[in-house]
Structure formats: C-alpha cells, structure tokens
C-alpha cells in the first residue's frame with residue numbers, strides 16, 4: 129500500500145498576505161491512480177497544484193517525490209521531474225498555430241536551433257487524433273474556448289510525464305469531449321501515470337476517479353476511495369454543512385404572459401430564422417453542441433456582435449437596439465462564457481468590476497464615483513453570491529476561479545436587469561455556490577425577470593430550467609419541457625440530422 | 633480607486649481581525665507615490681549639501697519651471713497609456729503648436745486667436761491619429777511615429793528650419809509664460825490647476841473610470857457596454873490637445889518658436905509616466921505618480937547640471953533610473969502576485 133505512493137505532501141502551508149490559502153495540507157498520490165480533488169471555490173485546490181508545479185513556493189511543509197524530498201522551484205523543473213499541468217485558466221499564445229502551442233513546452237526543452245514546422249505539425253496531428261479533429265495549423269485565437277481547452281490538454285499529453293494535473297479541464301468541454309478525455313485519462317492511468325483531477329462535478333468524480341480528496345478552507349478534510357463514499361458525503365465535507373436540494377423548485381404556476389418574443393432572428397453566417405418566446409416566471413435553457421450558435425444567437429439579441437435581422441419584443445415593446453449600450457439601458461444583459469477574456473477586468477479592484485455595467489448607479493449627479501456606494505454595492509452583491517475575498521479593493525486576479533465567476537455574475541445583477549442571458553453561468557463554480565446561483569436565478573424569474581441559461585452541462589439545464597430549446601447548426605431544432613427534458617432527448621435534438629434537414 | 637473595507641459578512645479565509653495594521657502598512661509602502669516622494673526628498677537633502685546654489689529661490693524657480701510644462705504633456709500621456717495607447721508624437725506636436733501659433737502671429741493675427749488656432753490644429757491631429765487607430769485599426773505606436781515625423785517636417789517647413797523670433801508678442805501674452813502672481817510663476821499655477829483637476833477626475837469621474845476599464849481589458853469593457861473606440865479616440869485626442877496647450881505656454885515663455893524644440897521629449901514623457909506607475913499594457917497609472925516621475929527626472933537633470941556632470945552622462949543616468957524604477961516595480965508586483 130505505502131510503497132506505491134509517488135507523491136507525498138505533508139503539512140504544507142501557503143499564504144498570500146493575510147489570506148491563508150493552504151493551512152497544513154497533507155496529500156498523497158499513488159502510482160497509476162486518478163485522484164480527484166474537490167472543494168469549494170477558494171478552498172486552495174489550484175494553489176496546491178501551483179505549488180506542485182513549482183509556480184508558487186510553499187511557506188512551509190514538505191514535498192516528497194518517489195521517496196526523495198524535493199524543492200520544486202520552477203515549472204521547468206517540475207517538467208523535468210515529470211509533472212505536467214493543465215491550468216484552470218487557458219494560457220495559450222493566441223497568435224500562434226495550434227501545433228506550435230502544443231509543442232511550446234517541448235520546443236522549450238529541445239536542443240535544436242531551428243524549428244521544424246512540418247514535424248511539429250505531424251506530431252501535433254498524432255496527439256490530436258486521440259482528442260478531436262481540430263486542424264493543427266489554425267491559429268489558436270480562432271478556436272472556441274472548448275477547443276482551446278483541448279489544445280491545453282494535448283499540450284500536457286505530449287510531455288512524457290509521470291504526474292498529470294488537470295485543473296477543471298471539463299469546465300469548458302461538451303459532454304462528448306469530456307467522455308473522450310476520460311477515456312484517455314484511464315488509458316494513461318493504466319500505463320502507470322498518476323493523475324490529479326480537479327472538478328466540481330460529482331458525477332465525473334464518481335464515474336472516473338479512483339480516490340477523492342476533499343479540501344475546505346485550505347485544509348485537508350478527507351481522502352477516500354470513491355467506491356467507499358457517497359457523492360452527498362463529499363459535498364457535505366466540501367461545504368461543511370448539509371446540502372439537501374441541489375436544484376431549486378421548478379416554476380409553480382406557468383404564466384402565459386410573454387416577456388420575450390424573438391421573431392425570425394437571422395444572421396447571415398451563423399444562424400437563421402430563430403424564433404422563440406419566454407414567459408413570465410420561466411427559466412429557459414438553451415442547449416446545443418459547442419459551435420451550434422447558442423452564444424451567437426443571444427449575443428445577436430443583445431447587439432454584442434453580428435449583423436442581425438428580425439424582431440425582438442420585450443414586455444410587449446419592440447426593441448430597436450443599435451448596440452449593447454442600448455441593450456443595457458433596456459435592461460437586457462449578457463453574462464459571457466469567457467470570464468477571463470471578456471467577463472472581468474483582472475487587474476482592477478473587485479468593486480470596480482461589479483460597478484462597470486452602469487457607473488451612474490455608484491456616482492452622484494455630476495458623474496463623480498462615490499467609492500462608499502461602490503463598495504457597498506459590491507459588498508451587498510458579494511454577500512448575496514457568497515463571494516470569498518480578502519478586500520474589495522483587491523484585484524480580481526487574486527480570487528480563485530469560481531470566485532471570479534461570481535464577480536462576473538455580480539456585475540450583471542448590479543443593474544437590476546429585466547432579461548439576463550447567462551452563458552455557462554456556473555462554469556468553475558462549486559456545488560454550494562452553484563445551487564446558490566440557481567436559487568437566485570429562480571428568485572429572479574419569480575420576480576418577473578427573464579432568465580435564459582446556456583449551458584453545456586445537461587444535468588444543470590434539466591435541473592434548473594422549465595423548458596429547454598435545442599440549437600443545431602444555427603437553427604432551433606426543437607424544444608423539450610417537463611418529463612421530456614432528458615439528456616437523451618436533448619442530445620438527440622442537438623446532434624441527429626433528420627430527414628427534413630438533409631433535403632433542405 | 634477604492635478604500636480597503638473588509639468584507640466582514642462573507643466567509644473569509646482570514647481569521648477575523650488577524651493583523652489589520654500590517655496589510656495597511658504594506659499597502660502604504662507599496663504605493664509607488666510614497667516611494668517616489670521619499671526618493672525625491674532624499675535627492676533634495678543630498679543636493680542641498682552638495683551644492684550651495686541648490687536650495688536658492690532662483691534654482692527652485694528654474695527647476696519648477698522646467699518640469700511644469702512637461703507636466704501637462706505627461707498628464708495626457710498617462711491617460712493615453714491607461715487607455716492602452718501610446719503617443720510618440722508629443723515632442724513634435726508641441727513644437728508644431730509653437731511654430732504654427734508663432735507663424736500666424738507673425739502674419740498679423742492676434743496672438744490669442746493664433747494660439748487657439750494652433751491648439752485646435754493639435755486637437756485635429758490627435759483626432760486624426762484617433763481615427764487611424766480606432767477606425768482603420770492601426771497601432772498607436774505606428775500612427776504616432778508617422779505623425780511624429782510629419783509634424784516635425786511641418787515645423788521645419790513653416791520656419792525654413794530657423795527659430796521664429798516673436799519679440800513683438802504683447803506683454804499680457806508673455807505673462808502666461810514669464811509672469812508671476814506674487815512669488816509664484818503663472819506657469820506653476822497653470823500646472824497645479826491641471827494636475828489637481830486631472831488627478832481628481834481620473835480618480836473620481838465615471839468618464840475617466842471608463843478609460844481604466846478600456847485599458848485593462850478592451851473586450852470586457854465592450855462587453856460592459858462601454859464604447860471603447862470612443863474612449864480611445866478621446867484619450868488620443870486629449871493627449872495632442874495638451875501638447876497644443878504646452879506648446880503655447882512654451883512659446884510665451886521663450887518669446888520664440890523653435891522648430892527643433894522637444895526632440896526626444898516623447899521619451900522623457902513616457903519614461904516619467906512609467907516611473908509614476910503607468911503600464912504600457914494599459915489599465916494602470918496615476919497622474920500624481922506621473923508628475924512625481926517628471927519631477928524626479930527633472931530634478932536629476934538639474935542636479936547633474938549643477939554638479940557639472942557632462943550632458944552625455946545625463947542621458948545615461950536618466951535611462952538607468954528608468955530601468956531601475958521599472959525593475960523595482962516589477963518585483964514588487966510579482967511579490968504581490
């Protein structure tokens with residue numbers, strides 16, 4: 129039992145100024161196991177991984193690799209020790225091709241002076257064939273987030289590592305892509321590679337991992353074989369209290385008062401003839417494969433991008449939005465799926481992020497920002513969303529991934545919107561906070577705010593929404609409500625070509 | 633931008649009230665402005681021992697006159713840097729303002745009207761650059777590099793390469809560059825008004841907050857409903873307008889218009905802004921810091937001059953200060969991260 133431990137961490141601590149991110153953590157990883165790490169947002173999961181990868185230096189504690197105490201002083205050294213890391217936040221070079229990105233790490237250790245592009249590309253194809261069919265010569269900036277995430281994973285796979293760390297790799301992946309990844313993970317584990325797998329999704333942990341460790345507030349709570357523990361126990365250990373209802377109540381009495389009426393929305397390249405309505409009190413879900421045009425449709429409604437024709441009626445009033453400013457003024461807002469790219473201002477204070485949508489709310493009559501009001505706003509919304517942070521004047525970059533998402537969400541709520549489009553609203557958010565967000569969405573819907581949720585996580589859509597629209601190739605291919613809302617039905621509508629379409 | 637209220641009622645990893653004074657102290661030390669003030673005061677003390685002439689009223693006055701007008705340029709540059717841009721043309725555009733105003737005056741136009749026209753021209757130049765950056769989609773660096781060369785060429789064209797003597801400028805016009813209210817030079821008064829006004833606006837107004845948003849993450853700003861192109865257009869234009877104002881003040885002060893004025897000035901200005909905390913990546917910077925940066929650089933120059941250090945050495949020393957300041961800052965930031 130003991131001798132197959134490849135990595136042992138004992139009594140490790142790490143602080144960021146006053147924030148104690150890790151407090152005497154113990155952790156051990158066995159050879160060839162898939163070891164899940166779970167914990168609330170800000171529990172210290174990413175911090176521990178950053179320590180293992182040499183990005184951060186611990187304040188105290190011991191790391192023992194293969195029986196030898198080591199001091200991992202840099203990611204390069206971690207790489208030499210056989211540690212590969214797929215980060216929670218995507219860190220690719222946008223202006224460089226997929227192939228070159230994949231081999232950046234390798235190029236780094238190679239001794240040759242010249243770049244052999246043809247070989248790079250050939251090798252990239254090899255690695256990629258296992259994962260997906262992305263063209264390796266395409267520039268990374270032209271890829272969707274999910275494909276970028278796949279590139280990140282491929283990058284780690286090319287390094288011959290003994291320990292592979294995956295920090296929420298599936299947050300941006302579709303179900304099918306995630307399944308492929310699990311297959312690969314299992315194959316690697318069978319080859320004797322140890323995998324640390326961080327996720328907020330219990331299903332993934334219980335279906336694919338061998339053991340699970342739970343962290344809370346920078347401390348190690350428990351490590352168990354998944355066969356010997358229940359998902360609810362893990363959740364309870366994570367949050368330190370009992371969560372009984374993962375999803376809020378569904379809508380009680382359907383109303384036929386229409387909030388949003390979209391008619392024949394068309395954008396030449398990306399979607400055609402999209403028509404749907406949203407009734408009062410209802411939470412509408414939008415499902416579809418990545419690239420089907422889900423985000424494009426709602427961004428089109430908000431005038432964030434694209435040249436859209438068609439009609440949008442909000443509460444019986446025809447909207448003539450020329451740009452997103454108009455949209456915000458009408459109370460129609462969009463929560464972006466790419467939090468780091470366009471959701472938050474990483475180097476600005478939390479309070480300044482929350483107020484960004486409408487500064488008038490925190491300013492006085494002559495346009496002077498009242499920092500007291502601004503902080504109070506951030507504090508109130510932060511409290512509502514259970515945001516974990518040191519000080520509201522700290523930059524958003526100092527927050528854990530899930531807490532950054534909460535800042536992005538607080539920003540949307542700050543303007544008391546009438547209609548919110550949420551694109552992957554709980555990406556990277558922990559179970560506790562997730563059900564909190566779901567509860568807030570339900571509350572808002574009951575108050576009469578229009579809620580449209582896009583999510584790649586089908587259980588979330590099914591659990592939260594009253595009705596789900598399915599988008600395929602830029603068209604609405606169907607909708608499901610009530611008992612029809614099953615993963616199978618949705619996947620069927622999202623992927624199968626029916627006879628009608630193939631004629632057209 | 634905001635105070636340091638603790639979030640009391642959220643679940644916080646820090647045990648309540650653990651060490652409240654320590655972070656505050658650290659924050660104070662970290663504040664670049666404080667560091668710069670300490671360095672400037674230190675230099676003051678050293679120089680007052682090193683040169684008996686240093687602490688005289690005449691020297692103080694000369695030194696403050698030296699950085700006051702550049703201070704206007706650094707305000708514009710800092711705001712532009714915060715929005716994510718840069719302007720290499722400040723030196724030439726300032727010279728152009730002088731030359732155009734002087735030339736108009738010599739051709740018989742009232743000096744005030746001539747000045748207003750020159751400032752308007754500079755504003756137009758800024759708008760022109762803003763157009764190329766925001767509508768055509770070129771980079772600030774390239775556009776302003778082109779304007780730098782063009783504006784300098786125009787200066788030489790209008791003057792035939794010789795300074796324009798403007799001895800006939802009416803005294804009330806020269807007063808803005810040479811006069812004093814009591815003991816305080818008008819130039820300093822103008823400088824202080826601009827600094828206080830812009831520092832306040834940058835810290836407090838919604839208008840300038842949008843500059844920070846835009847520079848910090850242009851896409852996130854657009855997704856927050858901010859017209860980022862408009863913001864960038866305006867900051868680019870503002871920088872050139874301030875060049876116009878500075879050019880006019882210089883003209884009043886020198887009583888002449890020199891086509892070769894301000895060669896290399898853009899580098900001093902950018903250096904000052906960066907020493908004062910502006911980031912070339914946009915999203916950060918402060919007027920107070922940038923002004924302290926200008927003061928530091930100009931203090932160093934006049935100290936070296938007083939100590940009879942060769943001009944050639946001065947550039948080497950100023951460059952080294954820039955490098956040192958940016959390096960120290962880099963490490964402070966890294967420690968924070």
Ligand SMILES: Nc1ncnc2c1ncn2[C@@H]1O[C@H](COP(=O)(O)OP(=O)(O)OP(=O)(O)O)[C@@H](O)[C@H]1O
Pocket residue numbers: 144147148149167168169170171172173174175176216516517518525526527528529530531556558645968969
């Ligand atoms: N660079 C930093 N500066 C200051 N505080 C930080 C920094 N990085 C992390 N923290 C803090 O350390 C704590 C742990 O963060 P960490 O990123 O490890 O959380 P996590 O468990 O990965 O959460 P998530 O599920 O949201 O990704 C958080 O409270 C976070 O705010």
Ligand SMILES: [Mg+2]
Pocket residue numbers: 173174175216295528529530
């Ligand atoms: Mg994390």
